[in-house]
């Protein structure tokens with residue numbers, strides 16, 4: 434039994450989960466520049482939570498666009514869709 438459980442060294446060591454989420458929300462809010470977006474798109478190739486969250490949010494935005502036209506969707510509607518479609522975060 435000599436398994437080393439510290440296998441997550443993909444060169445992203447300075448980016449903790451919190452940085453992930455910050456980056457993710459910037460991209461989703463269109464606050465990220467192209468550089469940051471590229472960085473993020475690279476990142477989601479190796480980060481499953483970000484990947485899922487990103488695609489989930491994109492799907493939601495797409496859905497809301499279709500449903501609500503150009504009107505801004507209320508935040509609690511988005512929140513309720515999110516809670517319905519995403520599994521509880523693994524702590």
Ligand SMILES: [Zn+2]
Pocket residue numbers: 450453454476480482483484
């Ligand atoms: Zn991530």
